[in-house]
Amino acid sequence: MDSFRFLLILILICALTARLTVSPSSLQLFEGDFLSLRCVEDHSSAGWTLRRNTSIKRMTPCGDGWGQATASACKITYILTQDSGDYWCEFREGATSSTLTLRVTGGSVILQSPVLPVMEGDDVTLLCKTKTTPSNLPAAFYKDGVFIGKEPTGHMTIQHVSRSDEGLYKCDISGHGESPSSWITVTEKHTTKPSGASILLTVLLTVASVCVVVLSLLVWNQLTRRSWRR
Ligand SMILES: *[C@@H]1O[C@H](CO)[C@@H](O)[C@H](O)[C@H]1NC(C)=O
Secondary structure, three states, rough: OOHHHHHHHHHHHHOOOOEEEEEEEOOOEEEEOEEEEEEEOEEEEOOOOEEEEOOOOEEEEEEOOEEOOOOOOEEEEOHHHHHHHEEEEOOOOOOOOEEEEEEEEEOOEEEOOOOEEEOOOOEEEEEEEEEEOOOOEEEEEEEEEEEEEEEOOOOOEEOOOHHHHHHHEEEOOOOOOOOEEEEOOOEEOOOOOOOOOOOOHHHHHHHHHHHHHHHHHHHHHHHHHHHHHH
């Protein structure tokens, strides 16, 4: 195999990431909401199965008693509280996305928190929303059942999150009720074990630097030879 092909394959492998995306981008939904779920793999969107575990049934694929599977997405036109559960994608090549835990409430308050894990040091904004009031109302926020503050506009920003901010969050709007709880995951920035992709990236960068050095030596060699002939 020539080195150009080897590099191309390396780049392809590096670009391969499998994920599940949801629209609207929220882990909590009101009963009756529309939800679209997509399984995305960077180099192809073919050959995926979206599955879920709920308290009623496990490992059920989209279209098997729930959701409507289309070529590119799985749609739920009227979501119900019993659709609460863990959702994930399985790809033909064997890759699996991370799991999203969705909570559907029959109540009138939801907490919108980041769908993706947040990185240590990031700022995280939580939004407490009601079903019926378009404007934002004052909301109380709780972490692991402990009151952490009241915000006049229903937004709470946690600055420079650390691992200790990880936990189960919920909010409350007086006169409207309490949201379900959602887990917020904080991923470490520095001390994580290198993933497959980052090892490959390191290999790729090493190969690239070696190429640059060898090419420079060749060019330098040519230039000095020419000046000797003169
Ligand atoms: C779904 O349920 C199955 C069977 O109980 C279990 O093995 C699997 O780990 C669950 N998956 C997730 C993502 O919760």
